[in-house]
Amino acid sequence: MKSAENAPNFYQVDNEIRSIGEAEGVILMPASLAWKKFDWTKDYFEKKPSNGFFLWIKKSQEERLNTLVEIASKNIFQKMNNLIVVEKGLNIKLSSFCRSIKRVKGKHFAKAKIVIKDNSSLDFVQRNAWGDKDEFKADYEFILDKNAKLKTTITNLGQGSSITTREDVYLLGKKSSADVRIKMIGENGGTFFSQSYMHGEDEVKGHLECSGLIADNSSTITSIPGIICNSSKAELTHEASIGRISEEKLMYLRMRGLTEKKATELIIKSFLNS
Amino acid sequence: MNLLQIKNLTVEIEGKKVLDGLDFDIEKGEVVALLGPNGSGKSTLAKIIAGDLGYKLKSGEIIFAKENISKISPENRVKKGIALAFQNPPQIEGLKMIDFLKSIEEKEDYFKEEKLLNRDVNKGFSGGEKKLGELMQLTSLNLKLVILDEIDSGLDIKKIGEVGEIIKKYFIENGVAVLIITHHGDILDILKPNRASIIIDGKIVGRDEDYRNVLKTIKKYDYEKCRKCTKFLPGR
Numbered sequence: 001m002k003s004a005e006n007a008p009n010f011y012q013v014d015n016e017i018r019s020i021g022e023a024e025g026v027i028l029m030p031a032s033l034a035w036k037k038f039d040w041t042k043d044y045f046e047k048k049p050s051n052g053f054f055l056w057i058k059k060s061q062e063e064r065l066n067t068l069v070e071i072a073s074k075n076i077f078q079k080m081n082n083l084i085v086v087e088k089g090l091n092i093k094l095s096s097f098c099r100s101i102k103r104v105k106g107k108h109f110a111k112a113k114i115v116i117k118d119n120s121s122l123d124f125v126q127r128n129a130w131g132d133k134d135e136f137k138a139d140y141e142f143i144l145d146k147n148a149k150l151k152t153t154i155t156n157l158g159q160g161s162s163i164t165t166r167e168d169v170y171l172l173g174k175k176s177s178a179d180v181r182i183k184m185i186g187e188n189g190g191t192f193f194s195q196s197y198m199h200g201e202d203e204v205k206g207h208l209e210c211s212g213l214i215a216d217n218s219s220t221i222t223s224i225p226g227i228i229c230n231s232s233k234a235e236l237t238h239e240a241s242i243g244r245i246s247e248e249k250l251m252y253l254r255m256r257g258l259t260e261k262k263a264t265e266l267i268i269k270s271f272l273n274s
Numbered sequence: 275m276n277l278l279q280i281k282n283l284t285v286e287i288e289g290k291k292v293l294d295g296l297d298f299d300i301e302k303g304e305v306v307a308l309l310g311p312n313g314s315g316k317s318t319l320a321k322i323i324a325g326d327l328g329y330k331l332k333s334g335e336i337i338f339a340k341e342n343i344s345k346i347s348p349e350n351r352v353k354k355g356i357a358l359a360f361q362n363p364p365q366i367e368g369l370k371m372i373d374f375l376k377s378i379e380e381k382e383d384y385f386k387e388e389k390l391l392n393r394d395v396n397k398g399f400s401g402g403e404k405k406l407g408e409l410m411q412l413t414s415l416n417l418k419l420v421i422l423d424e425i426d427s428g429l430d431i432k433k434i435g436e437v438g439e440i441i442k443k444y445f446i447e448n449g450v451a452v453l454i455i456t457h458h459g460d461i462l463d464i465l466k467p468n469r470a471s472i473i474i475d476g477k478i479v480g481r482d483e484d485y486r487n488v489l490k491t492i493k494k495y496d497y498e499k500c501r502k503c504t505k506f507l508p509g510r
Binding site: 246247248249251252253254255256257258259260262266267269270271272273274 | 324327328347349351353363364366369377378380
């Protein structure tokens, strides 16, 4: 499996697209070009996008597709407007990674729509890692058609960053289902305001889990999960938890010879893997 | 020669003395059993020696290999050769045992229980699996003193035998000193400690070179008798 770091299908640094890879049955291009080329995309983009990508998947893929967007220069403002469409009857794995790679005081505002059509399944991993004084805002909408399936983990790491996110999962099609996990890790004074909603119609199934880990005394996390249900046949659940790094676990790892820093890193890593 | 020497150790938790002017020592390569009733301070002593920062010393000092380690961090105590097998280790979801071992191991050849390697550390472990997990971790380190806190609790006779053989092979036969905190005699029959000490109300009240004498007395008269038992040597 290729990771987002070594072979991205879409790779952007600051506001410059560095590379767009090719894969059979996949159309990938800047969002602005898709707006011109495919009229139907106007149903999803609220206005003409200036930045971001359009990923249209028409065939099942053996390998995980991935995108990587980085901020490498100071005071960059990335305004991403992404559209991902998974056509009918496909099995797709997709990873998306956004980050700043040094102290840049960057801004990354992302608006994304992810459409999963009839009988398709999407395994989607979104990782966001932001540093000191970065500002990150994200608004993701997932739209699931009939019998579509979504399994997603969205991880936001804020090391001194300001992070505001919102996810809406619309289970529109009959028998569609979603398993959504949102993870937040606040370090070095990172602040989070996160809203996550799951909207269910007829005969759908969904679970939303939001969990936060606060690694120091100066970070804060606000997490608001919600389920909006319009049918007695819909089965929606949610849970949320925010906790500090357990002193007991930290001491246990240190009593195995790990420094406090390494023990903390291991606990954060285990939180991400759990 | 003393490997570990504890002098006049007093520890209070919420104003209550948990260890009360305790003196204790272990020689290089010595195997010592520490017995005592619930709440006598056994586990506190184990954690204090291993450097748990949740406990503060009110007075006294801990000398290890001629060095005062009272203020040394837990990780540096491991580097000096001290580690504790927890009675109830915390579970760490998302961390595979094999990855944990790779991050702490100091040698290549150590005890590995294959079926636990790809499971999350202590997650859903049975009582016996927790003990084996602790032993995997401790045998991967270069130690001079291992402290085993209730390593035999909740185990059946067969499992106690298995655990006892691991302790013998990886520690005792390699000259590592072992402090065994226990309620039971079964594991002592396998490890055959050089002596047994008794702790009551945060103090070592007696010792005997033959652990069987101690067990017999406890079984017959309970711990309170040990306090006044003239056949035990005083202190330490």
